[in-house]
Amino acid sequence: MNRQQPSPMPSHRYRDIFAKVPVAPVDRTWPDRRITAAPLWVPVDLRDGNQALAEPMDPERKREFFELMVAIGYKEIEVGYPSASQTDFDFVRLLATSDLVPDDVTIVVFTPARPDLIARTVESVAGMKGDVVIHMYAATAPVWRDVVLRKSRDELASMIYAGSEEIQRLAGDSVRFQFSPEVYNLTEPDYVLKLADRLTKQWDAAPERPVILNLPATIEAATPNVYADQIEYMHQNLPRRDGVILSVHPHNDRGTGIACAELAVLAGAQRVEGCIFGNGERTGNVDIATLALNLHAQGVDPMIDFSDIDGIRAVVEHCTRMPIHPRHPYVGELVYTAFSGTHQDAIRKGFAVQDDGLWEVPYLPIDPADVGRGYEAVVRVNSQSGKGGIAHVLESVYGIKLSDEREFARHVQRRTDETGREATASELKALYEEVYGCSN
Template identity: 50%
Template sequence: MSFDHRKYQATPGVAISDRQWPNNSLTTAPIWCSVDLRDGNQALVEPMTVDQKLRMWDLLVKLGFKQIEVGFPSASQPDFDFVRALIDGNRIPEDVTIQVLTQAREELIARSYEAMDGAKKAIVHVYNSTSPVQRERVFGMDKEGIKAIGVQGARWVKEYAEKYPNTEWSFQYSPESFSSTEVEYATEVCDAVIAEWHDTGKPIIINLPATVECTTPNVFADQVEWFCRNVKHRQDIIVSLHTHNDRGCAIAAAELGVMAGADRIEGTLLGNGERTGNMDIVTMAMNLYSQGVDPELDLSQMDEIIAVAEHCTNIPLHPRHPYAGDLVFTAFSGSHQDAIRKCMSKQGDDEHWQVAYLPIDPADLGRTYEAVIRINSQSGKGGVTWVLENDYGLNLPRWMQIDASRKVQAAAEEISGEISPQQIWELFEENYLKPVDGCAMQNFALSQDNAENDGRDALKLIFDYQGKSVEITGQGEGAISALVNGWRDHYGDTVEILDYSEHALNSGTSSQAIAYVMLSVNNTRYIGVAAHRDVVSASMQAVINAAAQSQAEAESQRKAG
């Protein structure tokens, strides 16, 4: 086998020197048409069952699609039966138009109309292939012969519509493989089809498919703009696009194609479709949404969309899929987490969204902020701080953030994986809240005697240590100062308070306070944390938790020596 690029040639560009689409912007949503039930279904290893089709239909209606391609009823009995089920079951809302696809063959067109008999509004979508490779190698016909197929198909579509006068019909034509067809010839064929339908008074849709994506999106936009400039009766037709994702640019091609003059977009939810897939309507719609443009689809319950799509297609969604994937709003990087946390704290309800690394508010899609910050070995203090603050109500001082993040990062490195919020809390409890060697305060008495203590507070405190009761007494300016002085007197340690912080817990435990203290004991720093319904008790237990670490280390050294 060889990997030789010389086997291929570039797709020709379009002679258009004064293109206008680069100067245009997307300011309104296009007309959306879902093809999940036809193009998406025919691409599945296991096509949808009737129940799955009905579930997909209900979702598409709920999301706000007004045009839905429901099948290829002339080619498949299940598709025929499904179209009938929608009509006979009165499942089509008044403002929704169904669409069916058919080749330009009379018996298939007749069967399509039979399937849609009784529909209030329907689009008959007829197509034939126009590209050179299809003309020459598949059909063995010249340009006139291919054009004649399209024209004859348009005539049959018009004639059979007259047999079903109670339906509000629209006609649609696709020059299949438009993106691979000479743009002048594709326009010539479309003009001939439009001429057949122009005097019927029926809405006309000309759909320009990139059946196979064969070049860059800008060239496709040139093709669309050239067509819109040169097709006859442009003001009387709706120009539609149907892009595929062979080069990974279906969304970009559709967006640039709308900038080039197209009015309508066909695609599927989350991009399911043949080969690399169809144009992803969810992503394109959310791209509009992120720019302040109403997508005219309700995508607020993204998890429901994913659940239905996965159930009906049996295709799992990639965790990095734009907007919808499990990880798309997740930050593992420490610097990203810190920036998100800071921006979120400043984001106002009455201002435009301005949060670093989050192009949209995850809450708009029904996502919670719990999944935004996730912790692994790449995470920093911002992520750990976010989890402890949002999940457990802890407002850590900066020095506490640094120390806690180091411990969490070490644990993540040890397991070479992600640390859950529950695991972070367990690490916090083990390293800070759990009393060292059972060093837990039992009770205390705090009094003030101006005569004996020069106005200072006098403390008497009893705590358990290694199963024994220990009593400390001390004096100072406040309970913490008295405890530090009493500890120094009792153990002979040099103790200094370097920093202290406390606050009320606000995560369903507002009756409790939590205190953080950084001590220097014999010139070594220790951190202690404690929670209690009384802030003074929390503060003193935090001091004990920090100071007891020094005693534990000293005892360990004595045993080792």
């Protein structure tokens, strides 16, 4: 038996996650729960996603992206960081002074806990119709407190309380309040609970005017079950819980941002912030399109319309100037495509018995038609393909039924091995006519 050898990488320089992630003392119930309804989705593409772009969106792209999000059904949208740039400020002012914002859409703007930046933020939303949320953040984890902010726990808490009071002084009842203890997942749970108690009391949190407590996994540092425990700890212990919307904002540094979000919802989160296809700093924010379509695949209405997913992708790619990977869940060019012979055979047989009832086609978790895709690209032929896939393409595209699928598959295999390329439907038809000396 071969034994694995130690790698040359300096793994000894890093600590086990439990040496740096505070343990949340929780009466764990989330593993037994199921997601039966969509959370409140809050796309942050125009703020957090925009900050992560090499070329931030200009006003025209921001407007196009905003109109897309409204059109497909988002009811709460974070639209910018108005104190960070004149472009962001001007875009928020455009929304405040135009008819672009429907009455049922809540606008969110983002600010650090600094008086001058808070004032600029409040100025940006003056006159905004409908519900407005001012989202204030401060980094709370020990490394950020000690290295970046150089403040003690008490000093940082005082800065946060002062920022909250300044928002209330300047905006009063015209806005709702959201607070994010940035890097929550690396912050002592008791510290955040104390902050939340003071802030929700100050804002008189109540079901009719709830405060949003957003708990980011800003730097994903542990397995998703740890984040779920941290969320459930807050869910179980928050004062004025019925007056608080518990929100999460996972990132994807470990590649498990989607899993973190799903487990967080099981653990009591009611609201999920992210970007439609996961754009964001480093490895990205959580992908809220994938999250929504995961629900759809389980029979739960995601409450967002992805029935034209290619149209949505086109707008996102245009606005962000970034391509979406061909293997990206649900939206990628190749995600409903099978090249492997065994997969193709199973899909073909599944289509043959599929009726209008429950969708049960092997290897296709959802019907591609649900998101506006056709079936012509579900089976494509290359050197890895089998007789069933080849027969499916000829029959579905040209109505040609092979009398001997195995024999013709050998001809196709020789051709694709020689060329090293995919064989298109028209090439398969031409080969069929060449082999059998007929046309159809």
